[in-house]
Amino acid sequence: MHPFGPEATSDPHPINARLREDSPAHEIPLGPNLNAWLITRYDDARRALNDPRLSKNIKDAPVRTSGGWPDDLRKAMDSHMLSADPPNHTRLRKLVSSVFTARRIADLRPDVQRISDELLDGFAGRDEVDLIGEYAFPLPLQVICELLGVPIDDRDSFRTWSNTIIASALAQGDALAAATSMNDYVRELIARKRAEPDHALLSGLISAADEGDRLSEDELTSLVFLLLLAGHETTVNLIGNGVYLLLSHPDRMAQLRAYPEQLSPAIEEFLRFESPVKTSTIRMATEPVEFDGVTVPAGAVVMISLLSANHDPAAFADPERFDPARTDNQHLAFGHGIHYCLGAPLARLEGQIAFTGLLERFPKLRAAQPLDELAWRPGALLRGLDRLPVMLH
Incomplete structure (x- = not known):
């Protein structure tokens, strides 16, 4: 009964339910000679996500040192706030937040709308499309590229690198080569933005300062990796999983069309029911941590199942x-x-625009194959479909 095994890929919810019932924390195999403790209940997960004894500074954890990453590439990818504890996390988040503001996100609305419209315009004259590859994937990727100021001609490379890296948890083989190529490109992009700054986020991050403090080169490249991989892939799954749920419940899709003002709570339910991120990125226990009588030992790798916590009946009425x-x-x-x-x-902004456009333009949207035959992407981190073929008319 492995939560990340093949039997759990298509439908993890029954296995997560059994894990929640059996114990608050489970030691599971994560790789050769490597185990991790998985937290599955809502209250425990919420506490663990903010427990300072569960460190995000995992550069020396076995799961990071066993993947074959060169040290310089690891620093270029991992020197961001998601891999840091206070006070360094506080410093990084403050610098990034000074640039990645609510105003900047709101100002992106016309760009997101334009990108969504252009992608949907491209479906003209077609009966069947793959909503993952042709809509859910390119929309947030193009938004992130707009946000960073990545030239249009370079965006296909980002798509290839992102796909390759995210497909491998330990980043060996092709993923290592993709990460190296992306890192080389990002460093060149940063150099261009230093020489010719613009109004995009990356130029803002380069110039961001707080009492003389600035982001280092590794911190800048790491933030780009974080935006491209974490920010992009999760939104792909929000859109894909949400459409999948609506196709599975045509009455609910009809209700959203009739009452579009209900889309905001619907997006929150997409996020809960088929969470785009199955488990949090890993932590390491700096001292023993107890969960309802079960002690996770010091030095243990800890993962938190967001998907399982979001189906906990102790936190949600009728969660299934x-x-x-x-x-x-x-x-x-x-x-x-x-x-x-x-x-x-x-x-949330991307989700609002993506679902609104899709539902308005294609009132007869339906699945092109039985939904139980769709393939979900394997792995411990993300919850998303490989493809989602749909009939538009």
Whole structure:
């Protein structure tokens, strides 16, 4: 009964339910000679996400040192706030927050709308499309590229690198080569932005300062990696999983079309029911941590199942019922505490525009194959479909 095994890839919810019932924390195999403790209950997950004894500074944890990353590449990818504890996390978040503001996100609305419209315009004259590859994937990727100021001609490379890196938890083989190529490109992009700054986020991050403090080169490249991989892939899954849920519940899709003002709570239910991120990025226990009588030992790798916590009946009424009108929905899809996702407002904005355009333009949208035959992407981190073929008319 492994929560990340093949049997759990298509439908993890029954296995998560059994894990929640059996114990508050489970030691599971994560790789050769490597175990991790998995937290599955809502209250425990919420506490663990903000517990200072569970460190995000995991550069020396076995799961990071066993993957074959060169030290310079690891620093270029991992020197961001999601891999830091206070006070360094506080410093990084303050610098990034000074640039990645609510105003900047709000100002992106016309760009997000334009990108969504252009992608949907591209479906003209077609009966069947893959909504993942042709809509859910390119929309947030193009938004992130707009946000960073990445030239249009370079965006296909970002798509290839992102796909390759995210497909491998330990980043060996092709993923290592992709990460190296992306890192080389990002460093060149930073150099261009230093020489010719613009109004995009990356130029703002380069110039961001607080009492003389600035982001280092590794911190800048790491933030780009974080935006491209974490910020992009999660929104792909928000859109894809949300459409999948609506196709599975055509009555709910019809209700959203009739009452588009209900889309905001529906997006929160998409996030809860099929959380785009299955588990939090790993932590390491700096001392023993107890969860309802079960002690996670010091030095242990800890993972928190956001997907399982979001189906905990102790936190959600009738959690296995998909209810787009659910109002009391304090899900953990964006995390909790000091590491709460800084990009959550952008993901919600993209979701609002993506679903609105799709539902308005294609009133007869339906699945092109049985939904139970769709393939979900394997792995411990993300929850998303590989493809989502749909009929538009």
